[in-house]
Amino acid sequence: MRVEAVILDLDGVVVTTDEFHYQAWQRLAGEEGVSFDRKINNRLRGVSCMESLTILLEKAKRKYSDKEKKEMAARKNRYYVDLLDEKLKPDGVLPGAMDFMEELKAHGIKVAIGSSSKNGMMILQKVGMDAYFDAVVDGNDITKSKPDPEVFLIAAKRLDIEPWDCLVIEDTEAGVAAGIAAGMKVFAVGAAADDERADVSAPSLEHISADEIIAALT
Secondary structure (H helix, E strand, O other): OOOOEEEEOOEOOOEOOHHHHHHHHHHHHHHHOOOOOHHHHHHOOOOOHHHHHHHHOOOOOOOOOHHHHHHHHHHHHHHHHHHHHHHOOHHHEOOOHHHHHHHHHHOOOEEEEEOOOOOHHHHHHHOOOOOOOOEEEOOOOOOOOOOOOHHHHHHHHHHOOOHHHEEEEEOOHHHHHHHHHOOOEEEEOHHHOOOOOOOEEOOOHHHOOHHHHHHHHO
16 A cells, blocks of 8 residues: 555554543542542543543443533543643653654655544644644544544545545554544554554554554555
8 A cells, every 4th residue: 555644543642641531530430439440441542531431430329311421521521621731741742753753754644633532632732733733633523433433534535635545543442443444554552552453563653663664554
């Protein structure tokens, strides 16, 4: 295949805000008297806020109305945004991410963000990368979260690149599935590095060069 565009998930690939999500969910769970730990938190990675809330409430002592769930999701997001505003700095960019993307640009390859987060642009602004990408698609642009391919297909359309000429970089199983469903090649990193469905894998962008990826997929 020709790699004409690379679409990167944001959290866990370009930046790390996992701990902020965990702290926000933990605070909400404590307020609602619901048990929550890092094992449960790992199940929330790569899925939408409302889907995450459903997982959080699996062992709740009572049922919640849709109105209550929407309020809880909004509350969690406020806690998360407050943490981002207070603590996220340019050093939140993951090691190797900037060098990897600079290599892509040197090859004339377009780069985009494909994230389920509704705070994608705010995160990019906080780390000083809001003007870096050729397209940014986040949770505000989609109606279906990963593993649905919608976010990646929208990104490809905005880049004016056919899906089969795009490479997705993901760190979750849901993201890998979404990339495959979009008809794109998939590079799995982080927690998804052991996913055998991916075309290429590495522990992080720090452990492999863009040149190696391009060579492997050509």
